[in-house]
Amino acid sequence: MPLTLKTDRMQTHIDNGVGWMVFNNPARHNALSLEMWQAIGDILESYAADDAVRVVIMRGAGGKAFVSGADISEFEEKRSNAEQQAAYNKIAGRATKWMNSFEKPLIALIEGYCIGGGLATALAADIRFATPDSTFGIPAAKLGLGYEYPGLAKLSRIVGPSHARDIMFSARFMPAEEAKGMGLINFIESREEIEAACLSYAQRIAGNAPLTVKTAKAAIDVWESGSQPEAVAEIGQMVETCFNSEDYAEGRRAFREKRSPTFKGR
Numbered sequence: 245m246p247l248t249l250k251t252d253r254m255q256t257h258i259d260n261g262v263g264w265m266v267f268n269n270p271a272r273h274n275a276l277s278l279e280m281w282q283a284i285g286d287i288l289e290s291y292a293a294d295d296a297v298r299v300v301i302m303r304g305a306g307g308k309a310f311v312s313g314a315d316i317s318e319f320e321e322k323r324s325n326a327e328q329q330a331a332y333n334k335i336a337g338r339a340t341k342w343m344n345s346f347e348k349p350l351i352a353l354i355e356g357y358c359i360g361g362g363l364a365t366a367l368a369a370d371i372r373f374a375t376p377d378s379t380f381g382i383p384a385a386k387l388g389l390g391y392e393y394p395g396l397a398k399l400s401r402i403v404g405p406s407h408a409r410d411i412m413f414s415a416r417f418m419p420a421e422e423a424k425g426m427g428l429i430n431f432i433e434s435r436e437e438i439e440a441a442c443l444s445y446a447q448r449i450a451g452n453a454p455l456t457v458k459t460a461k462a463a464i465d466v467w468e469s470g471s472q473p474e475a476v477a478e479i480g481q482m483v484e485t486c487f488n489s490e491d492y493a494e495g496r497r498a499f500r501e502k503r504s505p506t507f508k509g510r
Contacts, residue, residue: 247290254283255305261450262443263287269308273357276334276365277313284339288346294507298450298457300346301442302369303353304362307435310354310378313361326450327398339413342455343368344394347458349449353442354378355435367398370461372429372441380428381417383449423461453491454509 254302257267265287267274276284285317291297304310314336331398343350343365352369358380366372382399384391391412400408411418423429433441449457459482486492491507496506 249283251277251279251283253277253280254287256287258294258297259443260353260447261293261296261298262446265291265300265302265306265312267302268305269315270304270308272317273309273312273314274304274306275312275317276336276361277315279459280315280336281332281336285335285342286400288339288342290445292342292346292348297348298454298509299349299351299446301351301353301446302365304355307355309357309359309362310352311362311365312357312359313364340368347461348454349446349453349457349461351442351446353438354429355438359383361501367402369397371431371445373431373433373438374423375435375438376420376431376432377435378420378423378429378432379417380416380420380423382411383415383417385415386410398468399467417493432475441501451504451507453486453489453495453505453507455482455486455491459486 249256253267253269255264255268257264265284267276267280269275269277269280288300291300346368348373350369352372352375353367354366354372356375356378358366358374359379360382363380363382383392396408396412397413403411403426407428410416418428420429420432424432431441431445459479462482463479466472466479469475490510491505494507495505
């Protein structure tokens with residue numbers, strides 16, 4: 245059943261196991277409005293519960309930018325006092341929590357600018373594709389604003405402390421090749437081929453055993469968050485679930501029969 249959203253600034257569709265989430269505000273370089281924040285949470289909550297969706301790709305519409313951060317044009321109307329700010333933070337916080345805790349693989353398809361809040365959004369993805377002309381950076385030091393700990397911790401885990409310091413201290417913009425060299429993005433594809441390449445990669449993941457992929461993502465997330473003993477023990481239980489699953493039996497059968505397995509996620 246198609247997902248019904250309360251805004252046309254976010255778009256979705258499902259393609260052979262891959263759910264798409266499109267930031268559709270190109271007139272403002274896909275700046276995130278309050279209604280978009282609400283829709284992001286709704287979309288990811290729906291995709292999380294839909295067994296037909298095994299991977300999610302997020303991208304910006306228009307080709308000029310991935311996401312440019314929050315839509316400042318609506319601040320006077322929707323963030324002009326403490327009460328409005330609290331309501332705004334509740335909605336945006338729900339969306340951010342979904343992006344950061346989403347259990348299925350999340351891929352970012354980046355065309356053009358990926359700056360500031362846009363880069364923070366892209367860092368929520370597990371895998372990042374970009375075009376050769378994509379540009380990356382966090383200009384906080386040029387604006388005088390503070391950057392929250394979770395975002396900087398995530399940046400440091402991905403690129404390492406030295407590169408994170410360079411990005412934050414210099415506030416410079418980096419081309420795609422440099423971003424790839426420091427591990428900020430995984431793949432660079434031409435404008436003409438990036439959508440097909442990203443979709444092909446996502447469908448490759450979608451064809452693999454969902455429980456194995458979920459367990460791998462969870463284990464890496466636990467390592468990133470400090471390898472707390474209770475969380476590590478939960479990963480052990482997830483590994484046992486994989487070995488006791490129908491999919492593991494199917495994988496062994498397919499190997500013996502020299503065919504591609506058909507995994508069902510159970």
